[in-house]
Amino acid sequence: MELKLGILxxxxxxxxxxxxTAYHFTKAALEKGHEIFRVFFYHDGVNNGTRFTVPPQDxxxxxxxxxxxxxxxxxxxxxxxxxxxxxxxxxxGEAKRHGKDSDNLAPGFRISGLGQLVEAGIVADRLVTFxx
Amino acid sequence: xxxxxxxxxAAGAKKRFMYVNRKAPYGTIxxxxxxxxxxxxxxxxxxxxxxxxxxxxYQLTKGQNTTAIGMKNFSPTFKALxxxxxxxxxxxxxxxDERGLAPEDLMQITYEDxxxxxxxxxxxxxxxxxxxxxxxARQDVLFNF
Numbered sequence: 302m303e304l305k306l307g308i309l310x311x312x313x314x315x316x317x318x319x320x321x322t323a324y325h326f327t328k329a330a331l332e333k334g335h336e337i338f339r340v341f342f343y344h345d346g347v348n349n350g351t352r353f354t355v356p357p358q359d360x361x362x363x364x365x366x367x368x369x370x371x372x373x374x375x376x377x378x379x380x381x382x383x384x385x386x387x388x389x390x391x392x393x394g395e396a397k398r399h400g401k402d403s404d405n406l407a408p409g410f411r412i413s414g415l416g417q418l419v420e421a422g423i424v425a426d427r428l429v430t431f432x433x
Numbered sequence: 434x435x436x437x438x439x440x441x442x443a444a445g446a447k448k449r450f451m452y453v454n455r456k457a458p459y460g461t462i463x464x465x466x467x468x469x470x471x472x473x474x475x476x477x478x479x480x481x482x483x484x485x486x487x488x489x490x491y492q493l494t495k496g497q498n499t500t501a502i503g504m505k506n507f508s509p510t511f512k513a514l515x516x517x518x519x520x521x522x523x524x525x526x527x528x529x530d531e532r533g534l535a536p537e538d539l540m541q542i543t544y545e546d547x548x549x550x551x552x553x554x555x556x557x558x559x560x561x562x563x564x565x566x567x568x569x570a571r572q573d574v575l576f577n578f
Contacts, residue, residue: 309576343466344462383466384466416476419477422448422479428574428575430575
């Protein structure tokens, strides 16, 4: 049975395995023919959405992997605006609005409200959470 | 700011949403950010419940004072949940017992029941671990914070 899935990522990359597991789960679900309605990044999970990460060359680049998967599978990657602002993740519009000298949101991500998470819970057959 | 109000496919559905709060209020941000989702979800007219267990029961203790740690005391927000049509807060009895807490140590949180001449009714229900298991099993969407 093919399912419509919502994905919630609650932890940041590298400190915690949650975002690696969420990435591998999302990729595998797509390969199995399931639909990913949305991937929502909350708490420190918003740190998956910065394009400023520069991990060592012999390590995985998780942020880039998300961006590439989003482009390939037309994923809707949504970063929570309130959580993102606390942690310094800004798109062009938000950076301008708050008078910051740069934005750092990665390609394929967009910033929006928590309503997008609740909507994923309503619309998806299953909401799958990654994090503690 | 776009809060993504429910549209299209979301409009007709009504699901049972449960927010499980397991962590103390100020050591990490999970409790505060959980409450932020709860408040937003109220706008979507779903059947919302909250559960408090493990150290999560500390979120509801009365007399919280965060002055010395320089953080915002968000516990008064729980008292507004009734105004958001959120009327089911389940607190696990065993978690209270394990921490030497009694129901009297929790905030008094009530809502006005429109159907009963606006009588003040408690939002907090103390339930046993086995009752909570059954309540959790009835939910459609679980958020664990």
